[in-house]
Amino acid sequence: MIFGRKQNELQKPPISREAGSFEILRVWSGENLPQQYALNTTWDDPGVWGLVLADTARHVAKAYGRGGDTSEQEALLRIKQLFDAEWCSPTDEPEELL
Numbered sequence: 001m002i003f004g005r006k007q008n009e010l011q012k013p014p015i016s017r018e019a020g021s022f023e024i025l026r027v028w029s030g031e032n033l034p035q036q037y038a039l040n041t042t043w044d045d046p047g048v049w050g051l052v053l054a055d056t057a058r059h060v061a062k063a064y065g066r067g068g069d070t071s072e073q074e075a076l077l078r079i080k081q082l083f084d085a086e087w088c089s090p091t092d093e094p095e096e097l098l
Helices: 048-067 072-088
Strands: 025-030 033-039
Touching: 048 072
Parallel strands: none
Antiparallel strands: 025 033
């Protein structure tokens, strides 16, 4: 993984230096800890998040494919399998963080 200044933060991508760019989602997780999210709804149409999530899944699958233990196609299939399972039967409910 590529980390930025702090040991537990990822490096910002090159687009972050472009005028008009903005962060839309940050996800934190840890061993035996729930995931926590900070996000900006950003667009009037919530459907745009479907595009973002699908693109994110493809990027994750590519990263696993580069790792060599799992092919990109296998990784994407596994991501979709668990996405569908979680969609149909959530393991937890989102909580508002203040």
